[in-house]
Amino acid sequence: xxxxxxxxxxxxxxxxxxxxxxxxxxxxxxxxxxxxxxxxxxxxxxxxxxxxxxxxxxxxxxxxxxxxxxxxxxxxxxxxxxxxxxxxxxxxxxxxxxxxxxxxxxxxxxxxxxxxxxxxxxxxxxxxxxxxxxxxxxxxxxxxxxxxxxxxxxxxxxxxxxxxxxxxxxxxxxxxxxxxxxxxxxxxxxxxxxxxxxxxxxxxxxxxxxxxxxxxxxxxxxxx
Numbered sequence: 001x002x003x004x005x006x007x008x009x010x011x012x013x014x015x016x017x018x019x020x021x022x023x024x025x026x027x028x029x030x031x032x033x034x035x036x037x038x039x040x041x042x043x044x045x046x047x048x049x050x051x052x053x054x055x056x057x058x059x060x061x062x063x064x065x066x067x068x069x070x071x072x073x074x075x076x077x078x079x080x081x082x083x084x085x086x087x088x089x090x091x092x093x094x095x096x097x098x099x100x101x102x103x104x105x106x107x108x109x110x111x112x113x114x115x116x117x118x119x120x121x122x123x124x125x126x127x128x129x130x131x132x133x134x135x136x137x138x139x140x141x142x143x144x145x146x147x148x149x150x151x152x153x154x155x156x157x158x159x160x161x162x163x164x165x166x167x168x169x170x171x172x173x174x175x176x177x178x179x180x181x182x183x184x185x186x187x188x189x190x191x192x193x194x195x196x197x198x199x200x201x202x203x204x205x206x207x208x209x210x211x212x213x214x215x216x217x218x219x220x221x222x223x224x
Contacts, residue, residue: 008037008094015097020087028088031067036132037094040125044117057105062113063125064093069110076110 011022011029022029041059068089069079080103083089087098117125 008032008035009096011091014087014091014095016087017098020098022087022091026088028092032092034133035129039128039132043128044121044125057109057113058094060094061104062109063117064089065104065110066113066117066122068092076107079110080104080107 011024014022016022024030037060040063044059044063065079065083068074068082069076072082074082083093083104084100084102090098090104093104
């Protein structure tokens with residue numbers, strides 16, 4: 001018997017204890033949101049059917065545990081403990097909320113997971129992930145092109161230019177104090193002033209001096 005999951009939940013719907021605040025920027029959150037879990041589950045759920053009638057472990061938990069173990073090189077026991085203790089890993093494995101009261105599975109089940117998720121199955125899952133990523137990129141590119149087309153047409157309600165509302169941010173062709181050209185210009189002006197001012201000032205001061213003859217020293221006569 002196999003029980004299908006409800007798909008990927010948003011991080012806002014992930015139940016967290018008071019004081020815990022998971023970040024959207026975490027790499028395991030991003031990975032969880034880029035994997036097409038429902039499609040993979042439909043394709044591979046038959047591998048995890050329990051013939052004894054008990055509910056089998058979810059495919060997402062099994063695949064998530066194998067990905068985590070391959071990422072860090074954990075042992076089977078350490079993989080189960082890390083999932084139990086880390087909320088980001090629980091979100092990646094499809095938990096509805098943080099739960100550290102018990103192990104997600106018995107560590108011996110990792111052998112069962114690896115037997116079901118053979119290299120062939122993992123290769124097929126990888127192709128599904130790559131194909132889904134390409135489809136999302138194409139949709140995003142088409143959506144962006146549509147937005148650009150509507151923005152470029154006047155009268156359609158889109159933007160036809162850029163308006164700067166804050167006058168203090170208006171662009172201006174000015175030079176800032178750290179501009180080297182200002183220092184060079186000041187140097188050139190200073191050299192020009194030094195070349196002009198001493199000559200004119202020297203002539204003016206010389207013309208204002210009184211025209212007096214130097215005093216003659218008395219002549220000294222020898223005694224006969």
